Amino acid sequence: MKIIFKLSILVLLTSLFFNNQEAQAYINPGSGSYIFQTIIGGFLSIFYFVKKIFKSLFIKKDREQ
């Protein structure tokens, strides 16, 4: 699960690396961060949601054992 998630993020990052545009003057440092956050936020929230479920399952299992 973790690997699939990380691979999908890697694909996303690769698209960023190979799709470079010339940076221009008057760069607003917030622009990229805003958009980047919205992109990674979705992936990360799925990852942490699933991680939480896995954790609770394993903790339950451990307790039962």
Place this chain on the structure above:
Amino acid sequence: MENTSYKDPAGFIFLYNNEIYRQINVEGKADYDYLIESKLYNELTKKELLITHQEVSIEKEVSKNFYKFIKPRKIDFISYPYEWSFSALKDAALLTLKIQKIALKYKMSLKDASSYNVQFLNGKPIFIDTLSFEKYNKKEPWKAYNQFCRHFLAPLVLMSYVDISLNQLLITNIDGIPLDIVSNMLPIKAKLNFGVLLHICGHSKSQKKYSNEKQSDCKKSTMNIDSQFAVIESLEDTIKSLKFPNIYTEWGNYYNNTNYSTKAFDEKKHIVNNFIDRIAPKTLCDLGANRGDFSRIASSKNIQTLSFDIDPIAIEDNYLYAKKHNEKFILPLKQDFNNLSPSIGFMSNERTGFLSRFKVDMIMALALIHHLAISNNIPFKNIANFFANIGNYLIVEFIPKQDSKVQILLSSREDIFSNYNQENFETSFKEFFDIIDTVQLKDSARILYLMRRK
């Protein structure tokens, strides 16, 4: 601290009768009131994450946009991220993220995540900018994400993967280290850390890629609160994954390489203890403190003690020891006495330099003079002047030329130090100090002095 607060329209810090106050402007009224009414302030101060304050009224002319005066709890010594150890910077970063997570639960958010908003109080990091909180705009990404990465993540990643001293880049980059510079400096090994790849490299690329986007287009970017929590958790995981590098430094193992016996070492501690008791200072600066063995003689007496050293391993060990033992009166900081922390920022006035920030009742300079005088060619008179600029009393150790440690310093260079002797040392120091007492260490030619500034 007070010199930068003009940048925030919500309010500013000012000095009044030698006390620090903060004015809240009408522009900051809504957010400040919400911070208090929502009980977020109560939760953060109860957990000792945010500095406490009192609302006060003072007789002072006010501007049109005045709303309120508050008086924050006093912090004795202001320190900066380029002076902190690796773990201190890490703790400050985790504190900022913890506060943002709690703030989101109260429908508030940090509008900035500057490392200068964190200080150390009673041995722990604490957030000091009460006006950094604003109401959380639903579906808005974290405004301070980029600043957090530049101020905290970037120096920590460089310290962990490239060189432990690279938090010094914060001196030349007052608003954090640009992510593209960090990304270019990182080795492959660092990029195998998923969080580093994401929040530094990917983040940096996206900044370039979307730099042409209009502000209005960016503001259309939305993310729900769960996604923001996930980004913060990912930052937390990344920071926790960063380790102090496995390195060896000249001073990291200092106390195993001294040239005097355990008995002489204990005697030196006894003399220092006696000198401190005679003066009973409230604040003390230990210059060249290494892991802080002698600093702790003072801090164990509840004397606010600044424990300075140039060695990153020594200050890291010192900080971790203080943290482990919950020590409240010692603050280990990095400092190069041959090149003190400068004043930086707009008009060189945003972050003040070493000499403006650190004034104490007493200074300790043990086994330091020979490094300044011989390794750095600084005459005794200039060294004495430096000490007189910082403190009222001085405990200083003179190490004569025949001492093996001085001989090591001289072994690789020409001895041009004909003035390096006890007589010249005393003559030079007497220009700035009165000698109160002198004790020669047993089994050693080293001499400890207690002096009072003239």
